[in-house]
Amino acid sequence: MKKQFLKAGMLGLLIAGFLSHTAWAQSDPTGKRRVTSTYAITNATIFAAPGQQGTKGTVLFRDGVILGMGSNLSLPKDAQVIPGDSLFIYPGFIDGAGNMGITKPKDLERPKDLITSNPPDEIAGITPWRSATEQFSITGNQVDDWRKTGFTVTQVLPDGGMLPGKSSIMVLGNSGSVNVLQENAALAANFRGSRGMYPATLAGVMAKFRDVYQNTTLALDHSKMYASTAGVKRPELTPTQMGMASVVQKQIPVIFTASSDLEVRRAIALQKELGFKLILTGLENYESVIDLIKTSGTPVLIKLQVPDDKAIKSQKSEGITEDTKAQYERVKEAYDKALKQASLLEKAGIPFGFSTVDTKPGDAMKAVQTLIKNGLSEKAALAALTTNPASILGINRVAGTIEKGKMANFVISTDSIFKEDAQIKHVVADGYVFNYELKKKAAKEAEKTENGSAAVSVEGIWEYTSETPAGSSGGEISIKKEGTGYSGTISYDDPSGSGKVTAPIKNAVVSGKTLTFEFDVAAGGMNLTVSISGEISGSSMEGTMSVAQFGSFPLTAKLSSPSLTL
Missing domain, CATH: 2.40.128.120 (Quinohemoprotein amine dehydrogenase alpha subunit, domain 2)
Incomplete structure (x- = not known):
């Protein structure tokens, strides 16, 4: 035998x-369990960082950490070899301010004696003490669909009201592992008011944000005085003030969702007035405020999507008036401008990342390809998926590039990643290898x-x-x-x-x-x-x-x- x-x-x-x-x-x-903790992807074309030329070589990693890369690596006997012939390796993609895997918390029952002009913070959607970790699940189809697209790390925002809680940065690896890279990484905020109670309007949201921030500042000052001076009344910080403290102390930023140019202006105005660290996310229409964004030095995360072109496709070519024709031209001009916005950020020298919010996984790379066709360079596109969000989220020490000592997070494709016929064959997240079937x-x-x-x-x-x-x-x-x-x-x-x-x-x-x-x-x-x-x-x-x-x-x-x- x-x-x-x-x-x-x-x-x-x-x-x-x-x-x-x-x-x-x-x-x-499927990547759920490792056969071995040591892997080598051999003879692949490696793009270690945006702007670098691809080089033929091997990437060796163990226990989710890159041990080395190059053409003359000595492989340990226990290394599981993944043939990389004709394949291309890129750093794993990073999602900023996403909501993949996030479940919505149950709505609280309003008390019968609710005073709508001054509701309890939790009823009004002001819950800065909450963590997105409590709402995140890695086992759903949504996370796997995004992993198939190449995303290996996500910063998830909690669902809720104007101050729903703090974000968490998660690695999309093994469902049985502790996938938290950083908990309470930023405070999520938006201009969404409360229905039927204060703050219901945009102006009310801004006023309430000031009120929470300034009251927290006073409470912290009181706490310092109590700790150093005898005879001072004992301070009583509310849950909201304790949740807001790390923002006031500038330990973490506020990540403000601002889809319009007006909301961008108001978020930056609040930051200048109060002095907190700010990240803008959810940007859709921002061309008119690019100079403001640049002068303020505010990091931005734009939506990984392009505007719907149904209005363009439905335009008629015959039997229309001059007024209708002019309207069509205005719609087309607005659409073309929207597609070029990302390239204008690049020209202005503003590093930006992508957010997957409101985007379908199957449309993500198509959106990137469309942005590239409309002026965005491939270098800037790859940076927006890797190094830029790593820097914005403060995880560039461990993610964003393929380097010795960093996390083993890779996208492995059949061709240059931005080519239309490129397919993702493997994704490595936290050292776990996920294999995907290729289409003909x-x-x-x-x-x-x-x-x-x-x-x-x-x-x-x-x-x-x-x-x-x-x-x-x-x-x-x-x-x-x-x-x-x-x-x-x-x-x-x-x-x-x-x-x-x-x-x-x-x-x-x-x-x-x-x-x-x-x-x-x-x-x-x-x-x-x-x-x-x-x-x-x-x-x-x-x-x-x-x-x-x-x-x-x-x-x-x-x-x-x-x-x-x-």
Whole structure:
């Protein structure tokens, strides 16, 4: 039996060696549990920070911390290898002032004797003592959908009224881990008043914010006097004042949601008047206040979305009056200006991040691509997803770039991240690896090289050999063109030692000179997906055969029969 397993080559090695009952029970390709605490993503193109050129190399990390990166890393024996051939690695995306995974607290019952002109703070939505951690759940589909989009860290704001509580910064890693990077990172505030009671208006919200801030200042001064002077009445800080204290003491900022230019002006006016640290979030219409934002030095988080273009698409081209035509032009002009706002922030030298609030995960990268088409540079777009929010949120020591000692948070894509056909294959968050299924590329794109000429010919029978620690093994790969795609089979040594078996290939793609495909292996009640990636030169192919959980092995092949008829 031992000889049979050795003869089975790579697949036999995986089954007989790596895939023992214990090892398989510990593995989980969804990222919920680690097979090992040490990983190496090899031979990938690494973009360590915005503006840096991509370099070929390996990223090594253990227990969620980057141990090193480069082309000559020595890998420890326990490292689980993730083949990065033809893949691109970027720092994990960071969401500022988001609400993914946040649940709304229950509304409090209004007391019968409620005085609407002076309601209790909690009834009026003034709860600065609350923490978003209490409302956050990492197990919902919303968090997983955003992780699939490349987000690995989020600053979540609590749901509630004008002062709903304090934000928390969470890493989107294992659901069984403690995912809090920083609790009580900022006080959330907005201009949303209370229905049917004070403060119900925008002016009332501003007045109430001043009142809470100034009363907290007086209460803290009283506390200092009580601590140093005999005979002073004992201070009694309310929950609101205790929750506001860290803002008054400038330990944390206020993160104010301000969607319009008017709200931006009022938030900055409050900051100048009272002196607290300020971050603006939820920005939608801000072109007219860009100079104000710059001179005030206020960090900003803009919504990761573009305006709806339904009004543009519904415009008629015939049978309209001159007035209607002029109205159409004004609508189009306003729409175009909105798309260019982010590029104006870049031109003004204002670092900004993105907030995922009110955005669907599936629309996020489309929005970034639209902003790039309207003047935003790719460098600024990547910075808005990584280094800028890391600095704004105060976590740039551990996140935002790929560097030794920082958190192992990565986005791993099939192409440059801002290309329309790029797909995210893996996301690493807190050192946990999440694998995602790739969609088939359009046949026209898959069969074109960079200069637009036809891709290499792959049809025929390829005789391949793979090299593993257990020795050499091989078989045949049969490929033929079928419609706009490819189909075929691959033979390999049966892991049970009973000769050759054949499996159909799937997801076959020819891109330039590279052939990639997958096939499934069933053994001992277990299902494995094996990936092959090879670069073709004439009638030869060199590449790797890999299983994501267990590493990759060299593979070579020769085209023995170019004209195949199946």
